[in-house]
Amino acid sequence: EIVMTQTPLSLSVTPGQxxxxxxxxxxxxxxxxxxxxxxxxxxxxxQSPQFLIYEVSNRFSGVxxxxxxxxxxxxxxxxxxRVEAEDVGIYYCMQNRQLWxxxxxxxxxxx
Amino acid sequence: xxxxxxxxxxxxxxxGSLRLSCAASGFTFSRNWMNWVxxxxxxxxxxxxxxxxxxxxxxxxxxxxxxxxxSRDNGKNSLYLQMNSLRAEDTAVYYCVxxxxxxxxxxxxxxx
Numbered sequence: 001e002i003v004m005t006q007t008p009l010s011l012s013v014t015p016g017q018x019x020x021x022x023x024x025x026x027x028x029x030x031x032x033x034x035x036x037x038x039x040x041x042x043x044x045x046x047q048s049p050q051f052l053i054y055e056v057s058n059r060f061s062g063v064x065x066x067x068x069x070x071x072x073x074x075x076x077x078x079x080x081x082r083v084e085a086e087d088v089g090i091y092y093c094m095q096n097r098q099l100w101x102x103x104x105x106x107x108x109x110x111x
Numbered sequence: 112x113x114x115x116x117x118x119x120x121x122x123x124x125x126x127g128s129l130r131l132s133c134a135a136s137g138f139t140f141s142r143n144w145m146n147w148v149x150x151x152x153x154x155x156x157x158x159x160x161x162x163x164x165x166x167x168x169x170x171x172x173x174x175x176x177x178x179x180x181x182s183r184d185n186g187k188n189s190l191y192l193q194m195n196s197l198r199a200e201d202t203a204v205y206y207c208v209x210x211x212x213x214x215x216x217x218x219x220x221x222x223x
Contacts, residue, residue: 100158
């Protein structure tokens with residue numbers, strides 16, 4: 001099983017300031033097809049999870065440009081350039097290189 | 112617009128069975144892998160399993176192998192999760208996930 005480890009587990013950010021979440025996988029997420037199978041998922045309070053980013057750095061339709069994913073192999077980062085109130089929630093990294101596994105989640109609060 | 116609507120959740124006794132359904136619309140259901148993901152109260156998501164486009168391949172997390180079975184009916188744009196020998200630790204909101212969208216979830220509570 002590929003284990004996903006996120007840091008930090010919680011983050012309190014002033015609106016307009018940047019935020020960064022790290023995710024490390026226990027094995028490389030580079031698939032035979034050349035794609036790296038790393039997603040970022042956001043779960044806002046009281047809502048279903050939603051996908052934000054796929055294959056490390058590609059934003060899904062409707063995801064604001066302030067969200068940027070980067071990384072390769074086993075080390076990945078999600079950055080929010082300027083946090084807004086609507087960004088509150090729990091962020092999970094997720095791999096589907098081998099089945100699916102999720103990180104523990106990073107709770108983002110806005111001060 | 113993609114819609115995934117789960118149903119069939121409820122309260123069941125340990126050892127019991129339950130069948131969840133997911134009605135899909137807004138995309139070509141028959142061309143997509145479909146997944147079930149669950150989330151226990153206060154916990155993060157846990158992938159349960161998935162099924163390929165024609166239903167010929169299924170994969171499961173170890174904790175549900177032999178107890179849960181995923182199936183689909185492409186003619187009805189529907190996904191199913193048959194859950195047998197339910198345990199207290201299966202208590203969770205169960206989400207249908209496909210085409211990069213999540214449903215709203217259905218709550219399964221296993222308790223006597």
